[in-house]
Amino acid sequence: MSYARQIDELGIEGYLARYGRREMLRFLTCGSVDDGKSTLIGRMLYDSQQVYDDVLAATKKASARFGTTGEELDLALLTDGLQAEREQGITIDVAYRYFATDRRKFIIADTPGHVQYTRNMATGASTCDLAVILIDARHGVLEQTRRHSFICALLGIQHFVIAVNKMDLVGWSEQRFQEIRDAYSDFAARLQVRDIHFIPLSALKGENVVFRGASMPWFQGAPLLQHLESVHVASDRNLVDLRFPVQHVLRPNLDFRGYAGTLASGVVRIGDPVAVLPSGKQSRVASIVTFDGPIQQAFAPMSVVLTLADEVDVSRGDMLVAPNNAPPLVNGFEAMVVWFSEQPLQPGKQYLVKHTTQQTPAVVTDVRYRINVGNLHREPAGTLHMNEVGRLRLECARPLAADAYAQNRATGSFVLIDRLTNGTLAAGMIVERKVAEDTVQRRRGSADAGSNVRLQHRRKVTAAERAQHLGQRPFVLWITGLPRAGKSTIAYGLEKWLFDRHHHVQVLDGEILRSGLNRDLGFSGADRWENQRRAAEIARLNLESGISTVVALVSPLAFERRQAREIVGGRHFFELFCDAPLEACEARDEDGLYARARAGELGNVTGVDAPYEPPAQPELHLDTLHDSAADNLQKVVAFLRERKLVK
């Protein structure tokens, strides 16, 4: 191995000391099936003497069986992995390779060139500093080349090496190399990539890979490996904006409360002021703790534990930032998204967004456009299919501390997860903050307007007096359950029972709300959430007027019901779970809701293609499959009597 020479020079201890200071470079190799990518990687490993004898022997054996190079050693077989793929003679996934020289440790993300595997390329590119893009000198810049370049640029890679391979097959022609260089440069002007470097080479013959070779004296630049060893990537890191997403809270004993996490960007020092997002509470960094002892400062991407000077509430998913340089908290934002799943994007359907260390339900409210990655044209689109890229607008249930991806890879990226299958559906890069900020601004504006209304000063009658006047103790009963689980039956049965006993009550269900007040809302996740929020607000107003409210809404998600409880106020809020299995509800499908959902005519129907989270601890649990409506009504009445809400 090449290590031997260095050990001879430095002695093992000297060698270890030097090796310990080596940097790491992650790069991606991409090219079409026949561009010779596997051969290039094999050549790089082979010529830098990184291949063990036993592996070489096995490869020689495999060359005879699967190889495409006849008698010669097929270097491509050094890197191909899975059995089935090997038999098909292709690479189909991201494979990671490792090697080191005395300058750097390299991690190669080896990704395929097929049209249908864009997702793998995006995956590989997401962690890379540099991309090696192969072009077959005979074919020049192809649609594949543009596609790969676009995805690498989209994923934020700032350094490209355009490896013009198979120069041996074009007679080592300088003119051919120049043609390809010009063609690529024309195209790349539209990509925002800082550093593009061209190298003519032959992986098969080993020219300009590790060694210079003699066939292209007209090329004065460094061979590929030498370039990879020296390209400057350290300044790509964001050391300006302090972003510390809290991963885990450590409480080994009562005296210690530490926040474990990885610095997404920036530098943090003891004594630095920090703000906790989303709460906005402020404190100072009291200490930076590691297993190896306390340190004075930490920087991205270090994993450390921070303690704060004050007792502020911090939990997983929160982010510590510099108070004077905080990312905006946004509920909505626009992003470039690469769609991975065979299930196409459904605008309006509720997904989960995982962003830094937090997750939140979210819906895609708008598909702005799709990008034709072959020619970079924008095309109108209503959805995205597997391996398509588009610009979307998302609305999240909880605000995110988000930066634009161009400024911050770690806090500008997210993945979309399917709530039912748990599959990872897509990867997103936040492209714009402005639109999102507008939304926040608007909400903040209306919140400010709300704070100017001084009801307390004008009101001469209190909520308690109103209730007393009506001679009742008002409450809010929130009924949740699958569609057709029997929520409305209970609600209207109870309304009649209360009315007969002179108790003032109002029922709110989907039909009542949507026929007027919520006419502007559809059935997307965000709209359904808003529908419930308004119901909760009405219930709160009723409560203040002394009137009880029975809300009968599917309200499928625990956090949405929790929000309703917060709006109303916990003391008067009771959650009732109408429990019936999905099959039973589907059997009662009188108006064909489930049937239409199953037929694909309706989307985002709870139980079919949207999840239902049953309450863990409802105040009252009714079994509407086995018990009759009359029995269940009696249970509700008994429940209210127990709490002295009715006589």
Added chain:
Amino acid sequence: MTTYALSHLQQLEHESIHVIREVAAEFERPVMLYSIGKDSGVMLRLAQKAFAPARIPFKVLHVNTTWKFREMITFRDQLVKELGLDFVEWINQDGVRNDINPFDHGTQRYTHIMKTEALKQALEAGGYDAAFGGARRDEEKSRAKERVFSFRDRFHQWDPKNQRPELWNLFNCRVAKGESIRVFPLSNWTELDVWLYVHRENLPVVPLYFAKHRPVVRRGGTWIMVDDERMRLEPGEQPETKLVRFRTLGCYPLTGAIESGADTLPKIIEEMLRSRDSERQGRKIDYVEAGSMEQKKREGYF
């Protein structure tokens, strides 16, 4: 002057800590598989670092085939005591009852019952939804494509065509009941990185890694150690004493030693750097057929 630069070892360390914390934060019942080898040792140290000053917040599990080197078990028990680990050992008792051993039942069958099956039993018994393993991508070709978070179905099976995309350091930690994730925090480490880290951290390792005169027999082109009286000698085999050490550790009848005089860490590293054979060469299991590791992984092997 601060350069705000990390060496590759530091960077690997911080990335692995991130992975370990993410699992601890998102899964209900994670467990760390501990195989007593150098990689497991590094992983355990990273877990300590991830949660210091708190304790490691999950159990540490050793699947014992009952054919491990005696020195491994001694080392293990000592380490468990020193670190105060929440430790569990699992042995496939069906296998013990049927006296499953590598001599009568062949490497494949023995490994399947005492390792793969035992592991599944242990994971099911513990109700674990995430299991850390010390595997590295550079160990073997089919590993090169494995995710850091490797999704397994209810039968612990790995489907190379149905793995979740893994971008940045955003890991999808959601699983349905019965499904689980195998997590490999050392994915991006190489054998050299592991030894350099052992050296840097001054981590204790099983003495078998260091050269010593040991009783061995020549078998299948490698040296097999006669570790206890259960070792069956074939006709004509005569134990002899050789100065040997092990590059990987496992079940003694299946683990080949190399002739070596490397009796310190720097010497081991130097020997490895000058060596022309990969570390798995000493493991008999990989050489049964090409792609055998992939086959085992599909069945639920780590």
